[in-house]
Every structure is written in structure tokens, then in C-alpha cells.
Amino acid sequence: MIGIFDSGVGGMTVAKAIEDLCPQLPLIYFGDIARSPYGSKSPEVITDCCRRNTDFLLSQGAEAVVIACNSAAATASATLRQQYSVPIIDVVAATAEKAATVTTTGKIGIIGTRATIRSQVYEQRLEAIRPGCRIVSQACPLLVPLVEEDWLDKRETKMILRRYLHPLRQQQIDTLILGCTHYPLLGGLIQERIGRRVRLIDSSAEAARHLKEFLDKNPEIGSNMADDSRQSRFFVSDSTGPVQQLADRIFGRSIHLEKIDV
Numbered sequence: 203m204i205g206i207f208d209s210g211v212g213g214m215t216v217a218k219a220i221e222d223l224c225p226q227l228p229l230i231y232f233g234d235i236a237r238s239p240y241g242s243k244s245p246e247v248i249t250d251c252c253r254r255n256t257d258f259l260l261s262q263g264a265e266a267v268v269i270a271c272n273s274a275a276a277t278a279s280a281t282l283r284q285q286y287s288v289p290i291i292d293v294v295a296a297t298a299e300k301a302a303t304v305t306t307t308g309k310i311g312i313i314g315t316r317a318t319i320r321s322q323v324y325e326q327r328l329e330a331i332r333p334g335c336r337i338v339s340q341a342c343p344l345l346v347p348l349v350e351e352d353w354l355d356k357r358e359t360k361m362i363l364r365r366y367l368h369p370l371r372q373q374q375i376d377t378l379i380l381g382c383t384h385y386p387l388l389g390g391l392i393q394e395r396i397g398r399r400v401r402l403i404d405s406s407a408e409a410a411r412h413l414k415e416f417l418d419k420n421p422e423i424g425s426n427m428a429d430d431s432r433q434s435r436f437f438v439s440d441s442t443g444p445v446q447q448l449a450d451r452i453f454g455r456s457i458h459l460e461k462i463d464v
């Protein structure tokens with residue numbers, strides 16, 4: 203099984219993208235809703251949560267783990283790779299690679315949580331792939347709680363987005379990294395506000411593509427899983443009405459959320 207974790211429902215956008223690309227793979231998802239958002243927490247707390255999440259996924263039989271959360275990947279992916287022997291895929295590498303490939307002007311914007319922006323992980327990756335590119339980053343700490351509340355189309359959400367995106371508009375970027383797996387749910391509004399000429403790079407879709415490439419290169423891992431007759435399961439550390447609605451909306455079907463204390 204492929205284990206996937208996030209602080210909440212945002213990682214389900216990654217799980218859905220994986221399901222679409224690799225429908226034969228059973229998934230095991232954990233959304234740490236009780237401790238969400240991660241992006242405003244210290245690196246120590248985020249790393250601790252990531253260890254607990256990984257232990258849980260492995261205890262359920264995960265043979266590879268996808269960190270479907272930019273805040274977690276930016277903060278703890280190196281530690282997790284040192285401490286666990288299973289393959290660990292994260293959202294950042296593939297997303298940075300894609301942005302560096304598609305930009306024509308080299309002016310790239312990044313929006314994410316405080317933890318992701320503070321880590322400068324995207325700046326480091328982009329600079330390594332495309333030296334000299336100009337990067338404008340903006341932390342958007344209010345967006346994850348708005349998404350988790352299912353406030354996707356509210357006037358207040360549009361106003362907050364306008365405020366966050368204003369500095370990026372002024373810098374005339376041609377590419378914008380959605381550096382948080384909750385943000386694809388606001389993709390339409392973000393595109394409207396930033397302008398049609400700016401190409402959005404969705405870290406959820408890129409993470410799924412990266413996982414598929416990894417499994418294609420390591421067929422022994424993927425083929426074991428393809429024979430796995432277990433069903434995908436979705437666990438959360440807390441569950442509320444808006445979370446259930448969002449999960450159902452992301453997958454376009456009713457998702458059974460199992461509450462568990464990890």
C-alpha cells in the first residue's frame with residue numbers, strides 16, 4: 203500500500219491525483235486534523251507529528267510513504283529519510299523541477315504556509331535547477347484554515363487572497379507554485395486573482411507524477427502493491443462536518459473517514 207499523510211484534507215488532493223494516475227494501487231491516508239495546521243507550528247513539533255504519522259502508516263502496511271504536505275516535507279523530509287528505510291516521496295522536489303522547466307522569464311512566485319516559506323526549500327531547489335531565477339515568496343497562513351472550514355467561495359476568502367497575491371502581481375511573475383496541498387482547492391480563485399498569463403504549478407499533481415515515475419523505475423515495489431487486494435482507507439485524527447464534505451468533494455464520491463488517535 204502507498205501511505206500518504208498531511209495535516210488535514212489538503213493531502214487528499216494528492217491522494218486523488220495518485221488514484222487517477224495509478225488506480226490499481228491501494229492507498230492508506232492519514233490526515234492529522236486534530237493538530238492542523240502544521241504550517242504555523244515549530245520545526246520540532248512538525249517533525250514529531252511526521253514521525254508519528256509515518257509510524258502509523260507503516261503499522262498499517264505502507265510500503266512507501268508520500269509526504270502530501272509541503273510544510274511537513276520542507277521541515278522533516280530529510281529526518282524521515284534518515285530514520286526510515288521505506289521510500290519517502292515528497293511534494294517539493296517534483297514541484298520545483300516543474301516550475302523551473304516551464305518558466306520563460308525565470309520569475310517564479312511561491313505561496314505556502316509559514317513553515318514552507320520560512321524553510322526556503324523551494325528557493326534552494328529552484329536555484330540548484332535554474333541558477334539565477336528570481337523568486338518571490340509569500341506566506342499565506344490564513345488559507346489552510348479557510349479551506350478546512352470549506353470556505354472556498356466566500357467573499358472573505360477572496361479578499362484575503364487578493365491581499366496575499368498583490369505583491370506577487372506587482373513582481374510580474376510568469377509561474378506560481380501552489381506550495382501547499384490545500385491550495386488546489388482554491389485554484390480557480392487564485393488563477394482569477396493572479397491573472398490568466400501566470401501558470402499555476404500544483405504541488406499535488408506533481409507529487410503524484412513523481413510517485414508514478416518512482417514506481418515505474420522501481421517495478422518491484424509497484425507490482426507487489428498491484429496484487430494487493432486491500433481497499434484504500436482514509437484515517438483522520440479528528441472529523442468534522444466540513445472535513446467530510448471536502449473529502450467527498452475532492453474524490454467525487456462518499457469517503458468513509460475513520461477516526462483514530464495516533
Ligand code: DGL
Pocket residue numbers: 208209210212213238239240241242270271272273274315318346381382383384
Ligand atoms: N497541506 C499542507 C501543506 O501542503 C498544509 C499545511 C498546514 O497544515 O499548515 O503545507
